[in-house]
Amino acid sequence: MLKVENLVKYYGNNEGVGGISFEVKPGEILGFLGPNGAGKTTTIKICSGLLLPSSGKVTLCNYDIVKNPVEAKKNLGYVADEPFLYDKLTGWQFLNFIGDIYGLKESERLEQLDYLFNIFELEKKKDDLIGTYSKGMKRKIALMAGVVHNPKILLLDEPTLGLDALSSKKAKDLIKDLAYKKNTAVLLTTHVLEMAESICDRIALISKGRIVAEGTLAELKEKSKMATNLEEIFVKLTKEEFSK
Numbered sequence: 001m002l003k004v005e006n007l008v009k010y011y012g013n014n015e016g017v018g019g020i021s022f023e024v025k026p027g028e029i030l031g032f033l034g035p036n037g038a039g040k041t042t043t044i045k046i047c048s049g050l051l052l053p054s055s056g057k058v059t060l061c062n063y064d065i066v067k068n069p070v071e072a073k074k075n076l077g078y079v080a081d082e083p084f085l086y087d088k089l090t091g092w093q094f095l096n097f098i099g100d101i102y103g104l105k106e107s108e109r110l111e112q113l114d115y116l117f118n119i120f121e122l123e124k125k126k127d128d129l130i131g132t133y134s135k136g137m138k139r140k141i142a143l144m145a146g147v148v149h150n151p152k153i154l155l156l157d158e159p160t161l162g163l164d165a166l167s168s169k170k171a172k173d174l175i176k177d178l179a180y181k182k183n184t185a186v187l188l189t190t191h192v193l194e195m196a197e198s199i200c201d202r203i204a205l206i207s208k209g210r211i212v213a214e215g216t217l218a219e220l221k222e223k224s225k226m227a228t229n230l231e232e233i234f235v236k237l238t239k240e241e242f243s244k
């Protein structure tokens with residue numbers, strides 16, 4: 001579904017990502033974890049078509065994101081860590097616009113919008129301009145825009161950043177529903193280890209532009225010996241890489 005092969009990205013002479021390969025299958029949630037500057041956002045941006053790779057290949061539903069970007073993006077939902085929204089549109093107008101771009105029929109669009117505004121308790125704000133929303137409300141709108149068309153592949157960069165505890169739980173439930181009921185392949189980055197533990201089927205630890213460990217939580221525990229939770233695994237495996 002989402003396949004990344006030997007991905008390399010240079011920013012000038014600096015290596016942002018140094019040869020990453022992984023796959024996310026339908027109905028699977030892969031968590032990307034790593035220290036600041038490890039290359040998580042760079043990888044996600046290349047998968048979304050926002051950045052060009054220096055080398056390597058990304059395919060979304062068998063479409064190459066560089067060679068066939070329009071077909072590839074039809075299958076994609078993307079929520080950036082710093083999303084771009086239109087302040088002069090209301091929340092409802094914006095979501096309706098995004099649904100329209102993805103070709104949702106009016107009845108389907110209205111049903112989806114009602115459902116999403118209800119989940120995130122934004123019904124009362126739906127006709128207010130996005131420019132008047134709080135940071136958390138804007139994050140919710142960005143998340144809703146990423147999932148409004150039930151994408152086959154969903155890329156989420158820090159999806160619960162800035163959300164309160166209840167909204168964060170709702171976001172996690174929504175992501176799980178998409179994966180397990182709609183068969184969406186989900187790749188998400190997070191610094192919240194509890195989130196990775198609670199919703200990811202597999203976890204890839206990334207350090208200095210490379211995947212240093214990948215597997216289920218149980219497999220990572222085994223790999224890092226002694227470690228009993230994700231925080232210990234993270235510290236142990238990324239520390240080993242840093243000391244190389």
Ligand SMILES: Nc1ncnc2c1ncn2[C@@H]1O[C@H](COP(=O)(O)OP(=O)(O)OP(=O)(O)O)[C@@H](O)[C@H]1O
Nearest residue numbers: 011014015016034035036037038039040041042043
């Ligand atoms: N636009 C850019 N220009 C130059 N270097 C960049 C640019 N964006 C990222 N980098 C570099 O690429 C590397 C990977 O950055 P990236 O943003 O992908 O990391 P990250 O894992 O998402 O970090 P964080 O957890 O802090 O968000 C870092 O060394 C960073 O300085």
